[in-house]
Amino acid sequence: MDHAPKPDPVLTRLREGFERIALVLRADLWAAAGKAGLNPTQAQVLALLAARPAGLRPKEIAAHLSVSAPSMADTLAALERKALLRRTPDPADARAVIARLTEEGAAQGQALAAAATQVTAALARLSPGEQADLLLAQVKLIRTLQQAGAIPVQRLCVTCRHFRPNAHPGEAAPHHCAFVNAPIVDRDLRLDCGEHEAAAPAVQAATWTAFTGG
Incomplete structure (x- = not known):
């Protein structure tokens, strides 16, 4: 059997x-x-x-x-x-x-x-590093679900034409946002950005490779 x-x-x-x-x-x-x-x-x-x-x-x-x-x-x-x-x-x-x-x-x-919630209060008790790691994990999960068609298209940094992953290697703020022309850290990554402009599919794929490989 x-x-x-x-x-x-x-x-x-x-x-x-x-x-x-x-x-x-x-x-x-x-x-x-x-x-x-x-x-x-x-x-x-x-x-x-x-x-x-x-x-x-x-x-x-x-x-x-x-x-x-x-x-x-x-x-x-x-x-x-x-x-x-x-x-x-x-x-x-x-x-x-x-x-x-x-x-x-x-x-x-x-x-x-x-509005403050019990989950917000619990998240606030995590260390800054734990919060950043959790945000990165969420970005990866949401992108995977988005690609699978399980959720609608989200306005993620990693799918935006303004996002430059690991543009500043070795720096405290490794990524770069061309929209505001400033370096950003992992904690700055957005899951729903009002200035989001979707990059072309090939650019999104290259951005993701650079983001996860950095």
């Missing part, structure tokens, strides 16, 4: 760890949303769009939050009734709309995105 190979116990433990952290994050989200008079999905939409003042199409928001299109339509309608969001025609496609936050919605979204 064939037996399926047993999963690597370390991989199993890591997955279990993420699941437990996700439970705390979900509880924190419910609490923050309740204080703001919102449900969790509404709070997530505000936090997402607060970092995207140009707005997103409803289907893009649904993809980012992994919810169905009908559910997202209900959520956006509710936020519109609360005067926290408005939907306007998409200049690039007359059949589509763009969802943007109102001034009040942006303020609430920024507050929700910056």
Whole structure:
């Protein structure tokens, strides 16, 4: 009889760890949303769009939050009734709309995105080196999931045309951001940068090789 190979116990433990952290994050989200008079999905939409003042199409928001299109339509309608969001025609496609936050919605979204959580407090107890190592691990995990199509395209430094990995070898700040024309350290790496401009696929591949090889 064939037996399926047993999963690597370390991989199993890591997955279990993420699941437990996700439970705390979900509880924190419910609490923050309740204080703001919102449900969790509404709070997530505000936090997402607060970092995207140009707005997103409803289907893009649904993809980012992994919810169905009908559910997202209900959520956006509710936020519109609360005067926290408005939907306007998409200049690039007359059949589509763009969802943007109102001034009040942006303020609430920024507050929700910056809200202190139990996970934030736990992360603050890690050393600066541990925080940097964890951020690097997240960058690698998110890029892998993005390439697999498991999550929408993220605005990562490592996929941006402005990012120069290991441009300053041996220096305390080894990388370089051409957008601000300044060296950056691993702790400066962004998972969602507002100035992100996607590099061509071949450039992204070369950047990744230089980043991981450095």
